[in-house]
Amino acid sequence: MTDETTVRDSATARAPHARGFRGLSDRMVGWTFIAPSIILLLAINIFPLIWTIRLSLTNYRANRTAAEVKSVGLRNYERILTDPDIWNAMQATAHFVFWTLFLQVLIGFTLAYLINKKFRGNDLWTTIIVLPMMLSPAVVGNFWTFLYQPQIGLFNYFVGFLTGADPSSFSMIGDTALAPWAIVIVDTWMWTPFVMLICLAGLRSIPESIYEAAECDRASKWRQFWTITIPMALPFLMLAVLFRGIENFKMFDLVVQLTGGGPGSITELTSINLKREAFEKWRTGYASAYAVILFVTVFGLASIYVKALNKVKER
């Protein structure tokens, strides 16, 4: 009897809520569920973007909050786009992005192709190869600085052993001609495993029956590679290029730890340059305009890549 009363009471207590939800249309229930995500998106992504665009049109300095903020129109953009130093930073970034992508895709795909063949110790090799990717960029930057030391560095010793050159006769991170390549080598070492894993997923998704059909048609291994393996792994390759391209365009931590943008400003990539403008020179308005330019560039590139990816998937 007591239990029955309790059940009835609790049902009566829930009734107003139940009626309230029943009164909502499906559309409203849907909006209620997605509202938190939309509010978060607006607060975390859209609002800072609009705020940055607004700041880019002013002379605001974050270290002088009491100073009057004046609108300068498009002058910040004009100054950035006529500044030879920033143009140099763009070229350094282009060199870095192009060569890291080229080497990572080439080596990553080759490694994935080899790992995809069944052999003894396959899993162990996969684990060993992906180890660099799991390290922190700060750690990688630090120990590669030691490896690049002209006096005690293993890298110099190894190059000296192969070429016969004196290991202390060159400095990878102290020479203006070698420093851009030093950061390319380290990024390639660290992130090739990532490209390899994506390519491996692509290669493993190709059904064996297609190769068997090709064998029946007497297609050579070379022809199978170009007409089956490459086209079917292409969406994955493009995905890897998209991820690494955007990441390398924004590269900051690894290069700061390794060279700090030097010698001079030869390895000063755009993100390092931007950080200096924003938090060393405190030209917040100017840095905001710089950030907007980089954002539009990355957004445009990402649009092209997504379109290309969809086309390849449709094929």
Place this chain on the structure above:
Amino acid sequence: MKTILYDLSRLRRGPWEMVATILIALGVFMLMQPFALWLYTYSFIVTLVGTVMFIVVSHFPE
């Protein structure tokens, strides 16, 4: 060529997306090329036009 121009005039997505893609690629090349400062100066406006065009034309009919 005639078909492309016809589709452009009828506001079809394919050729307009191609124009936007070419503009973005050209803008990025101009931004990062080491040859002429004036190309770098006009790179942003080219990329911006391409990107905005891409967003708009991706809503055009096929």
